[in-house]
Amino acid sequence: MKKSIFLIPLLILALIFTGCSDDDTTPEPVNEEELITTMTVTLSPVGGGSDIILKTVDMDGVGGNEPVITVNGVTSNEVSLTVGTSYEGSIELLNESEDPAEDITEEVQEEAEEHQFFYTSSSSLDVTTNYEDEDGDGNPIGVDFTLVANAASSGDLTFTLRHEPNKSATGVATGDITSAGGETDITETFSITIE
Amino acid sequence: MEGKAYKNNTNTTLENNVSKETLERYSTGALGDALNSLSGVYSLNKGNGIVKPIVNGLHSSRIIMVNNGVRMQDQEWGAEHAPNIDINSVGRLTLVKSASALQYGGDAMGGVIIVEALKVPVKDSLYGKTMASLTSNGRGGVLTSELTKSHSNGWYGTVQGSIKRFGDFEAADYILSNTGLIEQNVSLRLGLNKFNYGIEGYFSFFSSKIGILRASHLHGAADQVRAFESNTPLIINDFTYNIGAPRQNVKHQLARIKGFKTFENFGTLSLQYDYQQNNRLEFDIRRGDDRDKAAMDLELNTHTLLLDYENDFEHKLDLKSGLMARYQNNFANPNTGVRRLIPDYDKYELGIYLLGNYALNDRWLLEAGARFDYTHLDVYKFYRTSFWEDRNYDVLYPHIVVEDLGTQVLANPNLKFHNASATAGLKYTFKDNYQLFLNYALASRAPNPSELFSEGLHHSGARIELGDLSFNSELGHKVSATIQRDHDTFSFSINPYVNTISDFIIIEPTKILETIRGNFQVWEYRQTNAQLLGVDIDAAYRFTDKLNFTHQLSIVKGYDRSRNLPLISMPPISTKNEISFEHPKFHNLKLALQSEYVFAQNEYPDNNFEVYVPETETTELLDISSTPSAYHLLNFNSSIDFEITKTSLLTVGLGITNISNTSYRNYLNLQRFYADDLGRNFLINLKFKY
Secondary structure (H helix, E strand, O other): OOHHHHHHHHHHHHHHHHHHHOOOOOOOOOOOOOOOEEEEEEEEEOOOOOOEEEEEEEEEEEEEEOEEEOOOOOEEEEEEEEEEOOOEEEEEEOOOOOOOOOEHHHHHHOOOEEEEEEEOOOOOEEEEEEEEEEEOOOOOOOOOEEEEEEEEEEEEEEEEEEOOOOOOOOHHHHOOOOOOOOEEEEEEEEEEEEO | OOOOOOOOOOOOOOEEEHHHHHHOOOOOHHHHHOOOOOOOOEEEOOOOEEEEEEEEEHHHHHHHEEEEOOOOOOOOOOOOOOOOOOOHHEEEEEOOOOOOOOOOOOOOOOOEEEEEOOOOOOEEEEEEEEEEEEOOOOOOOEEEEEEEEEEEOOEEEEEEEEEEEEOEEEEEOOOOOOEEEEEEEEEEEEEOOEEEEEEEEEEEEEEEEEOHHHHHOOOOHHHHHHHHHHHOOOOOOOOOOOEEEEEEEEEEEEEEEEEEEEOOOOOOEEEEEEEEEEEEEEEOOOHHHHOOOOOOEEEEEEEEEEEEEOOOOOOOOOEEEEEEEEEEEEEEEEHHHHOOOOOEEEEEEEEEEEEEEEEEEOOOEEEEEEEEEEEEEEEEEEEEEEHHHOOOHHHHHHHHHHEOOOOOOOOOOOOEEEEEEEEEEEEEOOOOEEEEEEEEEEEEEEOOOOHHEEEEEEEEEEEEOOOOOOOOEEEEEEEEEEEEEEOOOOEEEEEEEEEEEEEEEEEEEEEEEEEEOOEEEEEEEEEEEEEEEOOOOOEEEEOOOOOOEEEEEEEEEEEOOOEEEEEOOOOEEEEEEEEEEEOOOOOOEEEEEEEEEEEEOOOOOOOEEEEOOOOEEEEEEEEOOOOOOOOOEEEHHHHHEEEEEOOOEEEEEEEEEEEOOOOOOOOEEEHHHHHEEEEEEEEEEEEEEO
């Protein structure tokens, strides 16, 4: 009598163990939907000349390998611009971990009120940037812009996409990131020389 | 009804109880808030909705929570995962500050927290209570109700439910945007209690939706620099009851059935089966179609079978022994569109224990016990190829690779852990109301899935967290002593302890990683040798039959002995002093004024790092290590009873916390980097007992 009592749980236990260990199906990989793997900034000189392509690619997202930065296809972050030249600029964001690659720029433009690009130059660099697009409220988005390379100089230029910035804060509409707030979705710095 | 109807969980460690009165006072708070009223307990918070108990400096997987005989399996490993127990369903709350309660598990490095329902008398009766509490801070409240029916033939049933709703809470000077919370709970109990046999079924459903401070959601180190530089949160909106992102939606279901039978000259055998399902959804601030989709979706299912034996109580020797078998499955839903932080796994556990105590005579009691646990983890995890190779796993574990997907590798680790734990202790009862408890507990804990498998961005910390597949079990040796005096006018207890843990798993920052989103700090788990030393003091002095004074002091110091550094996140020294006045003859009037002083933690490791901020062309030091200043809070509490009829009683309570509306930050609140803690709060509590 007493021994049989101990057998009951062992029986149930055996049932649990055999019942549950058969589902050896492997999990499916996660499709990282919001990932931005690639940012391409294209600068087209106004009045002719070849485009300058600034690119950063981080295929495995945050936490894996470091991003690869290229300028005109060459691994480098050094860009040279011509004194006195205006450039028409545009930014493209992609998620290349999907096939075909997903165009994140479209998402940004669909939610234009919640996104803004900033072009932050170091004080030594003499460039002027202007927004060439606007959201439904008349505030800039920054996918399209113009950049004027003024006098000969050199310094850093950082492209930053902020999610949910405060577009009505001081200076934000004219491209000053200082009081923009929000979260950084993507950011990359290039070293610019104007000559 | 309370009192000696409950048996001790251990005999050579002093057990601490939170009274029903205290539990009711914390009705609007979390279980962790009520536990915090005990000496030696601090809490690890994320805002005010997520409150985890820290016992003698340890928390999360190092604490066992037992809810009505069921060991909670609710993804307790995470610092932002609060215990899924409704404080209003708790009848009795007991804390054992050591691993000596081996019947529940052998891995309680910090201690065991035991939640039980009140015993139902075997007689014909129908009773219950309804309680409503309203608070000014959070502009919300709690409604809770409970009804018990019992019968002289042994049948009984209890139904209990509560609903909690708050909007944004407030610090002294501003609104803490998106900190509202909603909680809905229901529990049912049905049982038959005969002298030598009985059966009980218990079911509880816990559901919570907790907002997380909007301003604490950041992307990377440069965002952190901006947030840290500001004295106030970067986002402060108008008060609202809406809970947006980031937030957690957690549902926990627990079903238990237990039966016991007593055999003459043998003892009592009990058999219990329980099932728990924990579903955790975490919502982040997202873009596009993913806006309303959870960023984390975990479902944890656990089945446990327990067989316990206890011998007759007539003997000088009390024996307890048992077997445990558990199966657990974690499923991480891939539809989130975010890489899994915790992988899919199956876990199998087997445990066996034997505990005994022997009363040598009226003064001496000896206790000893041992437990063995076997754990098998069968895991499927996608590793990033870069990490897989960086950790040299491609050389060490090539045989566990199931599939190579280019940037990811699917691996199938099978890990086995063997954990032995033990306890030995004595209790000596002096003349003159003195008692001495002396206990040694050997605890052994297998690493949890987070420590083994974390690999990627943890949004709530704006950092990358990396676990390690090669970890082995932690082994802790805790020696604790308590000298207690239980007396009408002057009572006290002094409880010093030393806890030495080898292969202690800690997470700490190791480097800065450049990513397409900017720089992120990388935190890696590692194993080291740790030691925690401390003392908990409780004292009570009765000036007159109406005037009482109580004192509490908790000190804990933690060190990484391998590197000679203090451990991170150790509770600062804190002391609570209370003067209370009670007049039982005048409507049982009670008034209490409490002072709570928390010192600054002066021992902490330096994990600060430098970040380049392109906007200002400067390199900024990100101070994540410095601890907040000391603070002092004053709280007032009062209650008065009114007899409505012979069998029903109305209790009206009024409380104020943080009377002086002090602005303060708590070292162990993860929200401290971004905002102050709670400001003043008025609380009204109406309790109707019938």
